[in-house]
Amino acid sequence: MPAALQITAAAPDPALLDLPWHIPLEEWPEDLLAALPRGISRHVVRFVRMSGSVIAIKEIGESVAYREYALLRDLDRLDVPSVEPVGVITGRTSPTGEPLDSVLITKHLKFSLPYRALFSRQLAPDMATRLIDALAVLLVRLHLIGFYWGDVSLSNTLFRRDAGAFSAYLVDAETGDMHQQLTRGQREYDLEIARVNIIGELMDLEAGGLLQDVEDTVLIGEMLVQRYNELWRELTQEEEFSSEDRWRVSARIQRLNELGYDVGELQMTTDFDGTTVHIQPKVVDAGHHHRRLMRLTGLDVQENQARRLLNDMDTYRADTDRLGDDEEYVAHDWLNEVFEPAIAAIPRNLRRKLEPAEAFHEILEHRWYLAEKAGHDIPTADAVASYVRNVLPDRPDEEAILELDTATLRAISDTDTQIGS
Amino acid sequence: MASVTFDHATRIYPGSETPAVDQLNLEVADGEFLVLVGPSGCGKSTSLRMLAGLEDVNAGRILIGDRDVTDVQPKDRDIAMVFQNYALYPHMSVADNMGFALKIAGTPKAEIRQRVEDAAKILDLSQYLDRKPKALSGGQRQRVAMGRAIVRQPQVFLMDEPLSNLDAKLRVQTRTQIASLQRRLGVTTVYVTHDQTEALTMGDRIAVLKDGLLQQVGTPREMYDTPENVFVAGFIGSPAMNLGDFKVADGKANLAETHIPLSRATLDALTPDDNGHITLGFRPESLDTTTQDEEGSFPVTVNLVEELGSDAFVYGQLANAEAAEAITSGAGESQMIVRVDPRRPPLKGDTIWVKIRQGEQHHFSPATGERLPS
Numbered sequence: 001m002p003a004a005l006q007i008t009a010a011a012p013d014p015a016l017l018d019l020p021w022h023i024p025l026e027e028w029p030e031d032l033l034a035a036l037p038r039g040i041s042r043h044v045v046r047f048v049r050m051s052g053s054v055i056a057i058k059e060i061g062e063s064v065a066y067r068e069y070a071l072l073r074d075l076d077r078l079d080v081p082s083v084e085p086v087g088v089i090t091g092r093t094s095p096t097g098e099p100l101d102s103v104l105i106t107k108h109l110k111f112s113l114p115y116r117a118l119f120s121r122q123l124a125p126d127m128a129t130r131l132i133d134a135l136a137v138l139l140v141r142l143h144l145i146g147f148y149w150g151d152v153s154l155s156n157t158l159f160r161r162d163a164g165a166f167s168a169y170l171v172d173a174e175t176g177d178m179h180q181q182l183t184r185g186q187r188e189y190d191l192e193i194a195r196v197n198i199i200g201e202l203m204d205l206e207a208g209g210l211l212q213d214v215e216d217t218v219l220i221g222e223m224l225v226q227r228y229n230e231l232w233r234e235l236t237q238e239e240e241f242s243s244e245d246r247w248r249v250s251a252r253i254q255r256l257n258e259l260g261y262d263v264g265e266l267q268m269t270t271d272f273d274g275t276t277v278h279i280q281p282k283v284v285d286a287g288h289h290h291r292r293l294m295r296l297t298g299l300d301v302q303e304n305q306a307r308r309l310l311n312d313m314d315t316y317r318a319d320t321d322r323l324g325d326d327e328e329y330v331a332h333d334w335l336n337e338v339f340e341p342a343i344a345a346i347p348r349n350l351r352r353k354l355e356p357a358e359a360f361h362e363i364l365e366h367r368w369y370l371a372e373k374a375g376h377d378i379p380t381a382d383a384v385a386s387y388v389r390n391v392l393p394d395r396p397d398e399e400a401i402l403e404l405d406t407a408t409l410r411a412i413s414d415t416d417t418q419i420g421s
Numbered sequence: 422m423a424s425v426t427f428d429h430a431t432r433i434y435p436g437s438e439t440p441a442v443d444q445l446n447l448e449v450a451d452g453e454f455l456v457l458v459g460p461s462g463c464g465k466s467t468s469l470r471m472l473a474g475l476e477d478v479n480a481g482r483i484l485i486g487d488r489d490v491t492d493v494q495p496k497d498r499d500i501a502m503v504f505q506n507y508a509l510y511p512h513m514s515v516a517d518n519m520g521f522a523l524k525i526a527g528t529p530k531a532e533i534r535q536r537v538e539d540a541a542k543i544l545d546l547s548q549y550l551d552r553k554p555k556a557l558s559g560g561q562r563q564r565v566a567m568g569r570a571i572v573r574q575p576q577v578f579l580m581d582e583p584l585s586n587l588d589a590k591l592r593v594q595t596r597t598q599i600a601s602l603q604r605r606l607g608v609t610t611v612y613v614t615h616d617q618t619e620a621l622t623m624g625d626r627i628a629v630l631k632d633g634l635l636q637q638v639g640t641p642r643e644m645y646d647t648p649e650n651v652f653v654a655g656f657i658g659s660p661a662m663n664l665g666d667f668k669v670a671d672g673k674a675n676l677a678e679t680h681i682p683l684s685r686a687t688l689d690a691l692t693p694d695d696n697g698h699i700t701l702g703f704r705p706e707s708l709d710t711t712t713q714d715e716e717g718s719f720p721v722t723v724n725l726v727e728e729l730g731s732d733a734f735v736y737g738q739l740a741n742a743e744a745a746e747a748i749t750s751g752a753g754e755s756q757m758i759v760r761v762d763p764r765r766p767p768l769k770g771d772t773i774w775v776k777i778r779q780g781e782q783h784h785f786s787p788a789t790g791e792r793l794p795s
Contacts, residue, residue: 013643042508059586060586061587062587063585064585064586067785101588109549146473153508160459180435180436181435183472183475183476183477184477184494185474185476185494185495186475186476187474188474188494188495188496189474189475189494189495189496191497192495196522196525197508199521199525200521200522200525201510203510203513203517203524204510204511204512204513205512207510207512207513207517208511208512212514218525221525261440341744412704
């Protein structure tokens with residue numbers, strides 16, 4: 001190990017030292033790799049197993065590596081869905097003394113799905129919409145905190161299941177920039193890049209015969225712009241009403257809550273004569289349901305999953321006739337009596353297929369399907385048993401889909417069938 | 422194609438009191454390659470992003486051709502940011518990789534093909550058009566990415582430190598490629614870098630910025646030969662110019678045992694604010710080795726000799742330790758750089774006598790930093 005090797009990491013794992021940093025990434029022995037490299041990327045990227053998990057290593061210039069590392073850490077701190085940076089290694093040299101590029105290391109995001117996997121299958125009718133929605137939500141969130149991405153694309157994004165929908169995670173921050181506040185020009189340009197990139201990526205899948213069920217790639221790209229603008233307006237737009245309609249203040253806050261946002265600061269002004277009120281949300285934080293569920297149960301899940309779990313908790317509260325009880329007590333009991341037993345009933349060998357919260361969401365869907373067929377309510381325990389027996393075994397393992405081969409694609413493509421069937 | 426005009430363009434970031442770019446006035450001629458250069462925080466990237474529409478212009482305006490684009494959205498400005506992202510699509514042919522943005526914009530097929538073929542010719546990619554990018558080398562892939570910008574036929578190319586991500590060798594190669602490509606295409610280009618060598622080798626003209634203020638614009642030769650102030654003098658050129666603080670007396674610039682005659686014009690340009698001092702600048706190659714008896718010569722103690730084959734540079738300091746502090750260069754405080762005959766370099770620890778070659782010294786006012794007549 002050359003003395004000059006320098007590792008910058010918030011929590012360095014000593015196992016990092018055992019990796020062959022003196023070899024160019026492109027030539028790393030196959031037995032180290034968690035997946036074989038595929039596709040063309042700007043930089044050499046490899047997935048490697050380390051200390052029981054998977055890390056992504058990207059070879060890149062030193063200053064760019066430090067920059068991206070710092071940006072990812074900022075995003076992490078601000079709670080924006082993004083890959084978690086592990087560290088930067090510089091000062092690499094080959095045994096003959098040739099300098100090698102620095103590397104940026106990130107954690108592989110468990111249970112994440114690359115867009116190629118999602119678009120290359122028989123899409124459920126609104127699958128494309130759901131992915132684009134997720135990306136629009138992410139982009140709005142980034143823009144709200146002043147992050148200009150510079151290279152928005154499907155391939156720089158990973159998707160995680162979120163109670164039937166998806167949440168999007170930023171994977172590549174190389175071209176990004178943190179600002180105090182974005183100008184309209186920056187937001188519009190980011191959107192334009194996104195639109196063109198998305199269409200390009202879909203055209204590419206089309207050219208490779210891998211795109212299913214998407215008729216018009218241009219339309220999908222434009223959908224992003226539309227969804228983004230709708231959400232941005234809803235979150236930031238100024239509203240004007242007569243001072244007698246003051247209920248509209250709380251209505252606006254409730255609407256934002258339903259969209260999954262908390263209002264951190266709301267600016268309210270009145271005209272000189274006090275007849276007209278203007279309100280404009282100044283600070284909105286995503287993750288309203290996520291935070292509520294986290295506070296009640298300690299569960300750290302996606303926004304829609306949280307919404308789903310909270311709904312089930314409310315149903316449980318009504319069913320057990322405890323509407324007068326403290327929410328905290330009910331949540332505790334729901335966790336012990338409903339959620340935990342359902343998750344515990346999933347055999348160990350099937351746990352790599354879905355995240356617990358997503359599995360729970362599917363169990364609830366399955367219960368609904370069974371109830372409809374039977375014409376009466378089905379106990380959750382029965383639904384769990386049926387789900388574990390009839391649905392889950394046919395699903396692919398999604399814990400670590402890294403680079404795709406055709407076998408994985410085929411496996412995933414079979415899974416979007418009805419959860420009830 | 423079009424000219425670009427910054428007309429008193431100013432950018433003040435929210436929450437900041439000092440402008441990041443302060444009343445920038447700059448004209449880029451049609452077809453010109455202009456490089457914005459300066460240390461980090463000088464406002465060069467902000468200026469470029471103002472032109473791109475990514476930064477608001479708080480005062481003044483920006484024109485592309487005759488069109489005021491100050492409030493026009495980025496995508497409607499008819500500009501192309503080159504190299505921002507050059508992911509290639511593996512299933513699409515090289516031609517489709519270059520032309521897909523036109524397809525999205527609804528350009529007729531025949532026209533797309535024509536534009537792609539024209540760009541490919543310029544980029545030496547004609548024989549690869551029907552192949553997949555996988556079959557291309559790294560350099561060719563990069564040219565495909567350039568092709569993407571070219572086929573759009575924008576009015577202006579914008580490049581923000583496009584080479585910062587490349588290793589040293591590829592950087593020099595790509596530098597040459599971009600410069601020659603730009604000349605062939607004749608598209609107005611604004612290029613941002615912090616690297617003065619890049620600026621000197623690529624630009625038709627260079628604009629040096631510092632603290633949001635434009636310091637000087639000119640051809641590489643003008644910037645090198647007649648820097649308008651001390652900052653530009655020290656920034657342009659590698660190794661950097663030596664700059665010394667001299668006392669003015671008896672019509673001469675004096676530092677310890679060195680006395681350098683000054684012209685009438687120079688002396689007349691000094692003001693009381695200069696307090697009887699003058700800043701002299703002299704490039705490492707403007708020094709001749711000489712002997713002690715020659716007027717204006719000074720002794721330099723050799724700390725290090727850098728031998729480059731074609732050149733050799735002495736890094737040293739004035740032998741008189743007290744006077745040494747008055748001299749700075751890109752090599753650091755109290756340091757001087759002297760180009761010497763590479764076939765007969767001195768040794769570390771030697772003292773050499775050097776003299777500024779006639780007419781090659783630069784004069785600056787210590788009070789304002791501005792250039793004085795020679």
